[in-house]
Amino acid sequence: MTTLYALHEGEAGGARARCDIIAKACARAGIGFRALDSLTCDYLNLPRLRAGDILFNTGRGSVRLETLLWREDIGTFRTCGARWFTNGGDTTAYCAMLSRDGFPAPRTCHRLPASNENLPAIVESLGGFPLVIKAGDGTLGIGVMIVESMRSLRSVLDFLRTTGREFILREYIAPHHLARLVVLGDSVIGSLKYAIHEDDFRGLPYREGGQQMRFGPDIEALAIAAGTACGHAFTGVDIIIDQAGQPFILEVNPPSNFVALETDMGIPVGDMIVEYLMDDARRKSR
Template sequence: MNKQGWIIYNGNLPGNKFLDFAEWIQSAAAKKSSKTTIYKNNELLSFLGLNQLELLQQSNNQLPDYVVFADKDIYLAKQLELLGVPVFNSAESIHISDDKIATYQYLAKNKLPIPKTIIAPKIFLKGKPDNNSIQLAIQKLGLPMIVKEAFGSFGEQVYLVHTEEELMKKTNELQGKAFIFQEFISSSYGKDLRLHVVGEKVVASMIRKAANDFRANVSAGGTMEAYLPTEQEENLAIAATKAIGADFAGVDLLFGPNNTPLVCEINSNAHIRNMYDCTGINVSDFIMEYILDKIKDE
């Protein structure tokens, strides 16, 4: 019997990038004779009550055999898991991926190479900058330095600061938010790698470069070209994906000293159109093959 699935994306965000991802997944599922329905996250409300755990606004009462969760609404993902539906990626892996601090903690726990990182202390009220933290960060990491908010996408919420004055100003601006101080990897200025991992395999990869920005994100103006990763880079991307418990992910690697790769970020819901435009590889085909193989006996 062919499996039926749902694909869930966030319908409240501007642009068609997230719907585009969902439609690519839907097309890949159809090639495998799996019928899918695309939902916006606000079309499936989680309902809780006495002896009640369900979804509202469902077109029918039948739950799917699987869900591809192209969103960061982890409470909805968890609701589906509690209802017994396999969710890809899991709510926990999406949560870890979305929180850069949690990501680095899991990477460090698994002894994977990352830039040196200090987690800024939590401050709830705005006031004077925490001078002790700033001085310790400068002492341990040096200047220039990266300041990175825990939550952000497309290279935004990442700042390169050059002086102590800039650092104090940025730290003051971010009071009340979760963020980190991080070593600046000058050898990777304006360039990085995106490796797309599915299961135990790197299925596509590209190098991204920016002429006038320390960030290489294509959405921030960077260019891209197909890239053949080394065995070390592939193994690191796969290990990073496993470290956060994801089934598939877009892993961003920096070029450390002597081209030693460092993990920069892990994206549990990495968009796949740029990768296709760059390499001609449709990552969604690999994702659906992986999912359907994993649930075939359920």
């Protein structure tokens, strides 16, 4: 019997809720389910996946475990063809990929300048203040900062350089809409508009004022293309739509969080995930 192996890193990213949804979908589909916690599993006695099994990394971590378990004839959302995987938690790496490939995105300095010497020229090239600083490993808006003056920028950068973390510096775009589109394969299976608090500039979690919203075929096609370019078949693509209606990709999140879509919106994402991965496993194991 086909078994789906769901990887998670402790309780990060609502792992328990994600695994519960997938376990129930596997039961409905008549396949086996096994959750593996990359923080506590026995790396000397890992399971050996068989042709036609499924490997689903449900969050951003567990990439070492995913690399150890991967084989060519199993179902997976990875489409990049790599035999090893890097940390999917650094969404700024996907920003660089999309910039390289010409996708519409805010103007970006993909690494903080090593000194403050050329800051005026950098600020001008990004369109002036305010500017946005984004940490590579942030989530739920944590690590995204807005800077509105040169003296603030200088002092903030002086500190950030001491942290040893990766950051990018970006143009600020005033939003008309801040959207999340969830892409599965070549379809958008759910989309929502984030609310923004009047005293903030970041999108709030869906349960804090978000609403379902469709954004039209052009923006859906852009989201699908972005997910494909990032080598993953199940992504959450965040897009900011400016006051003139122009879309800009903020980031791609592989895999997308899907708990709210399932539990709050009534979209059977768990069943969709399992069906997609079963089809992928059958195709690869022929």
